Amino acid sequence: MQDSPGKESPPTQMIADAMLGELARWLRVLGCDTLYYRDTSDRDIVVRALRDHRTILTRDTHFLKMKTVHHLVFLQSEDLSEQLRQVIDELGLDVNTNRFTRCLECNTLLAEVPKAEVEGRVPVYVYQHKERFSQCPGCGRIYWAGTHMDRMSQKIQILLGEKPELNP
Numbered sequence: 001m002q003d004s005p006g007k008e009s010p011p012t013q014m015i016a017d018a019m020l021g022e023l024a025r026w027l028r029v030l031g032c033d034t035l036y037y038r039d040t041s042d043r044d045i046v047v048r049a050l051r052d053h054r055t056i057l058t059r060d061t062h063f064l065k066m067k068t069v070h071h072l073v074f075l076q077s078e079d080l081s082e083q084l085r086q087v088i089d090e091l092g093l094d095v096n097t098n099r100f101t102r103c104l105e106c107n108t109l110l111a112e113v114p115k116a117e118v119e120g121r122v123p124v125y126v127y128q129h130k131e132r133f134s135q136c137p138g139c140g141r142i143y144w145a146g147t148h149m150d151r152m153s154q155k156i157q158i159l160l161g162e163k164p165e166l167n168p
């Protein structure tokens, strides 16, 4: 990645504060690199944001006063849908190309694994009916396309105000 001189645009990698777990999870669903820790201090968030060059997502005015905070999205709304749209707008996030490529639990990019490797580690019905599986190299969680993914896709369309695609 190249840094262009002049006005620096905020990083599209993010770190959400401890209150924004749901927002962080949905950003991960959309494929956006979003760190989130349930038990962490404001100071830790600032340190990580500086070290990894990340934009802080918060509803806490406390962060606005910190001189060490360079990139921040201050969320106006408590509503998840409005929060998502604000973050996407302000950071210019691409939320279409990389959906379902990131672990929802730990933010790591998923890697495809051969079907044989997940035998006995997913429900029998799933193993029999699915051909493609991904695994998180970070926490080991296994993912596959299924009804939960369809439900999440529908929820994304609602959250982002998209029209559901009609099947031909």
Ligand SMILES: [Zn+2]
Pocket (backbone or CB within 6 Å): 103, 104, 105, 106, 107, 108, 136, 137, 138, 139, 140, 141
């Ligand atoms: Zn993971």
